[in-house]
Amino acid sequence: MLKVSNVTYSYKKNRPVLRNVSFALPDGIAFLIGENGSGKSTLLKILTTILPAEGSVSINGIDFRSDGYKSMIAYLPQEFDIYPDLKVADILRFVALLKNVDKSKVSLEVRKAAGQVNIEGILDKAYRKCSGGMKRRVGIATALIGNPQMVVLDEPTAGIDPKERIAFYKTIRECFAGRNVLISTHILDDIEILADNVVMLARGEVTYSGSYAEFRNSLNGRLFQIAAEAGDPPIDLSGCRVLSAEKQGATVYYRVVGYAGMMPGNAVPIQPSTEDIWLYYQGGADDVGQAG
Numbered sequence: 001m002l003k004v005s006n007v008t009y010s011y012k013k014n015r016p017v018l019r020n021v022s023f024a025l026p027d028g029i030a031f032l033i034g035e036n037g038s039g040k041s042t043l044l045k046i047l048t049t050i051l052p053a054e055g056s057v058s059i060n061g062i063d064f065r066s067d068g069y070k071s072m073i074a075y076l077p078q079e080f081d082i083y084p085d086l087k088v089a090d091i092l093r094f095v096a097l098l099k100n101v102d103k104s105k106v107s108l109e110v111r112k113a114a115g116q117v118n119i120e121g122i123l124d125k126a127y128r129k130c131s132g133g134m135k136r137r138v139g140i141a142t143a144l145i146g147n148p149q150m151v152v153l154d155e156p157t158a159g160i161d162p163k164e165r166i167a168f169y170k171t172i173r174e175c176f177a178g179r180n181v182l183i184s185t186h187i188l189d190d191i192e193i194l195a196d197n198v199v200m201l202a203r204g205e206v207t208y209s210g211s212y213a214e215f216r217n218s219l220n221g222r223l224f225q226i227a228a229e230a231g232d233p234p235i236d237l238s239g240c241r242v243l244s245a246e247k248q249g250a251t252v253y254y255r256v257v258g259y260a261g262m263m264p265g266n267a268v269p270i271q272p273s274t275e276d277i278w279l280y281y282q283g284g285a286d287d288v289g290q291a292g
Helices: 040-047 088-098 103-116 132-144 162-175 188-194 212-217 274-282
Strands: 002-012 015-025 028-033 054-059 073-076 150-154 180-184 197-202 205-211 223-229 241-248 251-257
Touching: 002 040, 015 040, 015 054, 015 197, 015 205, 028 040, 028 188, 040 150, 040 180, 073 132, 088 103, 088 132, 103 132, 132 162, 162 188, 188 274, 197 212, 197 274, 205 212, 205 274, 212 274, 241 274
Parallel strands: 028 180, 028 197, 073 150, 150 180
Antiparallel strands: 002 015, 002 054, 197 205, 223 251, 241 251
């Protein structure tokens, strides 16, 4: 289990990027989501000990300041073009040595990791000559080396097509079963494919932490569409929140979170999309009192 408690970090004095961030994630695949500037990248750097921070982080009870923590976590950055002229096998050997794998077991560890992601056939190929999908498999193989308890991936599917994304995440699910996996992404479709749990950041604070099922169902029965014509009097939406507004001709369609008793008579209940839920936990378009 990953536990994060009261983590705070500032690049500049008195201007925290993260404020008292706390959450706990059981084994499984979790997604870290939030707008650009929400603090996602900073949090990943803290979890992987690239940056120090106030507060505490632990994996299965091992604190991030202890010697044993680093060997428990693997990090796959968004850009992984390290030593592009090296053969894939040499990259894996290099990573194994960096992770303090016993020299007598390096070759075995490389073959094992390569086999898990089906890249045995490209071990003698230069990394730069590999396809985008194969490069991502090489990245997964480096993360597997050393048998980490937690794996952190930063925007791992950026720039690849939907078919490759699905194949990539199938590999993630198979290779890291029974471990903590934390994936930072801005692609909402990815969450629906794979997420067990979700952590959302907004303005450096956690606005949601929990199961994906609860996240996905959190607006059920509470989202309505309201149509307003140009020139209509303002609609009283006290206690509600407008998530978005879309103009079509002379009509503006509002997507509003609230309860049926708060809504005007022309409000129509609608099924929430992942984007609606995203906007809700990001703070929405407006905290509202009126629309129209």
